[in-house]
Amino acid sequence: MKTPIQIRLNGEDVAAFADGGANLLDVLRESIGDLSVKGGCWQGTCGTCTVLIDGAPRLSCVTLAESCAGKSIETVAGLRRGPDLHPLQNAFMERFAAQCGYCTPGMLMAAKALLDRNPNPTRENVVEAIAGNICRCTGYEPIIEAVLDAARGDSRRRA
Amino acid sequence: MLELRKDIFADERDDNLKEVGQPTQRQDILGHVTGTSAFYDDHRFSNLLHLKILRSPHAHARIRSIDDAAAVRAPGVKRVIRAADVPVNLNTLLSLIQFGKDDEPSLATDVVRYRGEPILGIVATSERAAREALALVRVSYDPLPAVFDVEEALKPGAPSVNPTYPKNTFEYHGKYDHQKLRFGDVEAAFTQADVVLEDRYQMSPIEHAPTETNGSIAVPDTNGRFVVYTSTQGLFFSLDTAAKINAMPSNQLHFIGGTVGGGFGGKVDTLTEPLAILAARLTGAPVRYRLSRHEEMQFGSPRGAERIYVKDGVMKDGRIIARKVRAYFDSGAYTRLSSYAVVKCVAHIPGPYTIPNVYADVFCVFTNRTPATAMRGFGVTALDFALECQMDKLAVAIGMDPLEFRMLNAYRDGDMKAHRREAKNCALIECAQVAAEKANWPLRDEFRRMSSRTGGAKAHADAGAVRTVAPTPTAAAARTAAPQRVPYDRSSATAPAHTAQPPTPPRSPPPPPAPPPAGSTHGAPRFSSVFGTRRR
Numbered sequence: 001m002k003t004p005i006q007i008r009l010n011g012e013d014v015a016a017f018a019d020g021g022a023n024l025l026d027v028l029r030e031s032i033g034d035l036s037v038k039g040g041c042w043q044g045t046c047g048t049c050t051v052l053i054d055g056a057p058r059l060s061c062v063t064l065a066e067s068c069a070g071k072s073i074e075t076v077a078g079l080r081r082g083p084d085l086h087p088l089q090n091a092f093m094e095r096f097a098a099q100c101g102y103c104t105p106g107m108l109m110a111a112k113a114l115l116d117r118n119p120n121p122t123r124e125n126v127v128e129a130i131a132g133n134i135c136r137c138t139g140y141e142p143i144i145e146a147v148l149d150a151a152r153g154d155s156r157r158r159a
Numbered sequence: 160m161l162e163l164r165k166d167i168f169a170d171e172r173d174d175n176l177k178e179v180g181q182p183t184q185r186q187d188i189l190g191h192v193t194g195t196s197a198f199y200d201d202h203r204f205s206n207l208l209h210l211k212i213l214r215s216p217h218a219h220a221r222i223r224s225i226d227d228a229a230a231v232r233a234p235g236v237k238r239v240i241r242a243a244d245v246p247v248n249l250n251t252l253l254s255l256i257q258f259g260k261d262d263e264p265s266l267a268t269d270v271v272r273y274r275g276e277p278i279l280g281i282v283a284t285s286e287r288a289a290r291e292a293l294a295l296v297r298v299s300y301d302p303l304p305a306v307f308d309v310e311e312a313l314k315p316g317a318p319s320v321n322p323t324y325p326k327n328t329f330e331y332h333g334k335y336d337h338q339k340l341r342f343g344d345v346e347a348a349f350t351q352a353d354v355v356l357e358d359r360y361q362m363s364p365i366e367h368a369p370t371e372t373n374g375s376i377a378v379p380d381t382n383g384r385f386v387v388y389t390s391t392q393g394l395f396f397s398l399d400t401a402a403k404i405n406a407m408p409s410n411q412l413h414f415i416g417g418t419v420g421g422g423f424g425g426k427v428d429t430l431t432e433p434l435a436i437l438a439a440r441l442t443g444a445p446v447r448y449r450l451s452r453h454e455e456m457q458f459g460s461p462r463g464a465e466r467i468y469v470k471d472g473v474m475k476d477g478r479i480i481a482r483k484v485r486a487y488f489d490s491g492a493y494t495r496l497s498s499y500a501v502v503k504c505v506a507h508i509p510g511p512y513t514i515p516n517v518y519a520d521v522f523c524v525f526t527n528r529t530p531a532t533a534m535r536g537f538g539v540t541a542l543d544f545a546l547e548c549q550m551d552k553l554a555v556a557i558g559m560d561p562l563e564f565r566m567l568n569a570y571r572d573g574d575m576k577a578h579r580r581e582a583k584n585c586a587l588i589e590c591a592q593v594a595a596e597k598a599n600w601p602l603r604d605e606f607r608r609m610s611s612r613t614g615g616a617k618a619h620a621d622a623g624a625v626r627t628v629a630p631t632p633t634a635a636a637a638r639t640a641a642p643q644r645v646p647y648d649r650s651s652a653t654a655p656a657h658t659a660q661p662p663t664p665p666r667s668p669p670p671p672p673a674p675p676p677a678g679s680t681h682g683a684p685r686f687s688s689v690f691g692t693r694r695r
Contacts, residue, residue, distance in 0.1 A: 019287075035201045036194025038420070040370040041452040048370050076194035089192040093184060101191030102198065102370040102420030136369055136421045 005069045009034065010078025018065040025049045025060040028075065036077035036105050040134070047133030050106035051075050057113040057132075076105040079112065087150040088112060095146035099137035107133045111147045121151055167586045167611070187418070198371055198418050199388040204378055204445040208237055210438045211289035212448075213279040213296050214458065215271035218527040219305035219318065222269055222278070222298060229295040230281055235288030237442050240280035242266040245437060246406035251494050252428060255399050260330070262323035263493035263530070265404055265433055270303070272320055272492035273529050275457035282438045282446060305527035309466055309487035312526050320492055320525040329490065329498045329523035336522070338505040340484075342577040343516030345472070348481035352472030354556045359468050360545035364461035364489070367534055371420020373459055374449035375431045377439035380413070385436050389416045392426040404433035405440070412436070424533035428460055428495055463497050463531025464489035465504075465541040469549045472516075475557050477567045482509040484519040486542065491530035496537070497523050503538030509577055510546040511587050512568040513616070517577035563606050566591050573615030585611035 002017040009032065016031035025042070028034045028051070037060060040048030044062035051060045052074035079086040088111050091097070098104040107130060114121055114129035121129070126147045127140075135143060190196035227239050242248055242264060249261040267278045279296060283289035304318040311317055312327040319325045328336040349355050375389035391397040394416045402409040419426060431448040438446040450459060465488050472481035486504060490497035501523045508519045534540075554561040569587040576582055588611045595602045 033203075035197075035203075038194075038198070038371070039200075040372075043452060045452075046370060076192075080193060085192070092192045093188050096185070096188075098185070098188055098191040100369070100371070100419060100421040101187065101196050104191045105194040108192065134368075134370060136367070136423070 003066055005066055007068050007070070008072040010074055016065075022065045023061050024051070024053075024058075024063040024065045024068055024073070027065040028060060028073070034075055034077050036075050038102055038105055040102070040106075045134075046103075047110065047130075048103050048106045050109045050133060052109055052113055055113065055116060057110045057129075059132075074109065074112070076108050079108060086112070087153065088115070088147065091146040091150035091154070092143070095142045095149060097138060097142040097146035103133060103135045103137075107135065107143060111143075111150070114147070115151055119151060121147070123148065164586075164589065167589055168584070190418075196418050198420050199375060199390045199416065200371075200447070200449060202376060202388045204376070206444050207376070208282050208284060208438065208442055208444045208446045209286045209289050210240075210280050210282050210435060210446050210448040211286060211293055212277045212434075212454075212458075213281070213293050213298070214454070215267065215274055215276040215278060217271055217300055217302055217305075218274050218307070219303040219320070220271050220300040221303060222267065222271065223301055224297075224299045225279060226297040227279060227295075229297075230292040233283075233288070233292035233295055235284040236281055236292045237284065237444070238282040238438065240266070240282065240434065240438060240441065242268045242279075244441065245404065245434075247404050250400065250404055252396075252400060252496060253494070253499060254403070255396065259494050259498050260323050262321055263495070270322075271300075273527050275454070275529060276492070277434075277458070280434055280438065282442055286449075307526055307528055309464070309489050309522070309524040309526060312524050313487075313522070318527070320527055324494075324525055327525045329494060329501070329525075331498075338501050338519075338521045340505050340508055340517060340519035340577055342518070342579070343481075345470075345481040345483045345516045345518040348516040349470070349472045349483075352480055353475040354553070355470065355472050356549070356553055356556055357468065357470035358545075358549060358552065359466070360541070360548060361466045362462075362464060362541040362544065364464045364529070364531060365534060366456055366459075366461045367421070367423040367425030368455075369419075369421030369423060369425060372450040372452060372455040373426055373428075373430050374447065375435045376445060376447045377432070377435040378445040379439050379443055384411045384413055385439055386413045386415060387432055387436060389414060389432055390419055390422075390426055391416050391429065391432065392419060392422040392424070393429075396427060397429040397432050400429040401432040401436055405436050423535055424462070424537060425455075425459055428532050430459060457529060460491070460495055460530050460532035462534035462537055462540075463491065463500060464528075467542060467545040469545050471549060471553055473553050473557060477557060477559050477564055479509075479512060479514050479553065479568050481516040482512075482514045482518075484508050484521070484542075486519070486521045488521070488523050488538075489528060489531060490523050490525050491528045492525060493530040494523070495530045495532045497531050500531075500533075500538035504542050506578065507539045507542055510543065510550075511570050512565070513570050513574040513582070514568070514577065560602075562591055562595055562600060563602060566602075566606050566609055569611070571611045571613070571615035575616050582615065585615075587611065 001020045005018050006015045014032055016027055018027045025039050028037045038048050039061055040046040042061045044059045049060040050057050054071050088108055110130050110133050126144050187196055231239050245265045248264045250263055251259045251261050253259050254261055267276050281289045281292045306312045306318045320327055373390055375387055378386045380386050394414050398409055398412050398414045402412055435446050435448040467486040470483040471479055473479050488497050488501050501521050505519055505521050509517045550565055551561050554564040566588050570582040570585045572585050574582040588609050
């Protein structure tokens with residue numbers, strides 16, 4: 001049994017047929033084709049699949065796709081505006097805040113959710129915001145510095 | 160700020176460093192921050208099939224029967240893959256370099272030897288269909304006694320884990336059940352030592368937990384080949400292993416990888432590619448074999464557990480005169496890379512210290528646990544943990560500063576290592592001096608002046624000198640005035656970390672190190688633990 005659902009993905013209306021019980025992660029990747037979202041544990045523990053649903057960071061692997069009908073979803077694929085990278089993306093590049101890159105999309109979305117609601121976060125705010133996202137390469141420090149840089153507007157690099 | 164000490168490393172490197180010390184951006188980072196880096200699972204194919212594996216719920220059991228009739232007929236199922244379908248259903252990873260015997264099946268035949276061992280594969284139109292079909296397979300088991308502890312596994316009457324190695328130990332060079340290191344006479348030295356300290360260290364298995372689990376997609380090409388998108392860390396290693404298991408020439412395989420979502424050693428085992436390729440051959444369709452997180456933990460190898468016993472003899476003047484190590488590596492049910500970890504461990508004993516009497520026995524042991532593999536410095540890491548804990552305890556036991564104690568015993572140029580190689584380009588003393596300076600850790604003058612280039616074994620032989628540092632009253636007073644130094648080892652907190660009383664002078668010179676073997680010149684036979692005796 002497949003259910004039609006329509007969502008607003010990175011500002012564009014998209015529609016897909018979701019299998020009964022399908023999670024948002026699979027629908028985004030397999031049905032809609034947004035491969036910027038990565039799956040890490042498929043059980044809601046690692047944060048790799050984090051997307052924003054109506055602005056709030058959510059784990060797409062444990063979110064029922066049907067529950068997202070009519071909602072606005074943001075993924076890292078929609079982070080840059082044309083040729084311009086988001087300040088977080090610039091800061092991650094400058095601060096070496098990604099090594100293998102697999103946790104990066106989820107990490108960026110968790111960070112974006114923070115900056116959207118708190119443009120001047122403290123270090124503790126940043127740590128709290130990414131506490132649900134596991135990174136096995138960097139040791140987190142470069143990521144924390146990158147988010148703080150982005151908030152301060154220290155990253156001006158353009159790709 | 161990076162500083163290259165040319166006084167120490169003059170011969171080691173080119174002076175013209177363009178990259179070291181300069182910030183450099185990763186060439187792949189733009190893809191990472193925009194979510195466009197293509198990991199293996201970011202390639203899309205129409206009619207992709209999905210392989211899921213039935214795994215053993217038992218640590219050790221005989222398979223009495225497998226009934227997959229219902230699974231074959233289940234919705235979406237394209238093919239059931241049984242052990243008999245695997246062309247070469249026994250392999251060991253290092254067979255590619257002729258090291259070790261084939262001991263691990265891709266799919267278990269008659270016996271399962273750890274929880275999570277693959278038994279049967281189902282290829283279906285979706286992961287969900289494959290999982291639902293797996294639930295229809297009925298396997299009847301006769302549980303067998305299992306062993307989970309390395310020392311228990313070596314006791315008489317212990318269950319035999321791996322029929323290729325029935326004594327539960329890996330076999331080196333066709334006859335040795337462990338790796339040995341012998342240098343000088345440790346037992347004689349223990350009788351002369353002022354302090355003898357023995358302790359037991361243990362490390363649990365450690366899961367690499369890369370955020371991307373192991374996986375691959377095998378795609379039939381139109382020219383008789385298979386294109387394989389994979390998370391592997393060792394592309395050609397995996398290609399050759401997959402070719403062997405599938406009994407196909409390696410030029411029929413085109414592996415595409417390099418963008419790996421974290422590996423750390425956990426993606427060298429070629430866990431998924433051989434069966435993904437087999438499934439693609441048997442169905443003629445692209446097949447993805449992706450480990451779930453649970454499978455990654457239970458079937459994907461961890462860093463192996465190790466148990467290490469260290470016994471040291473030390474003089475009150477700070478010289479370590481004997482070190483004896485007995486270690487057991489938990490390989491799990493099959494070899495994978497633990498045999499090699501043991502070789503690395505023995506090569507690292509006794510640590511970066513000049514000790515005239517060294518003795519080691521290190522075993523690669525089979526148990527009914529998940530097979531172990533590579534992880535950052537495997538074979539050395541746990542040993543270093545044990546040795547450096549031991550160094551702190553020894554320093555406390557003789558009332559010496561732990562850093563000065565290490566410097567006193569550090570390799571110096573010309574020293575003879577326990578492996579009968581001369582130490583060259585040593586720099587541990589200099590590293591310790593720089594570290595002490597940066598950490599404001601006060602060193603006595605003699606230690607600030609100490610050098611790896613002088614006082615090595617050759618210098619001893621020339622001058623007949625013994626390597627000691629005579630404590631001076633001022634130095635001893637300075638040490639008591641120094642800020643509180645906390646040894647890393649908590650159990651030593653009750654012991655006096657420092658004493659105002661200077662260490663007693665050496666009672667007797669250390670036993671002379673064994674002479675180097677006569678045949679160590681160029682062209683002489685050299686012994687490699689992996690390859691055996693060969694000529695350079």
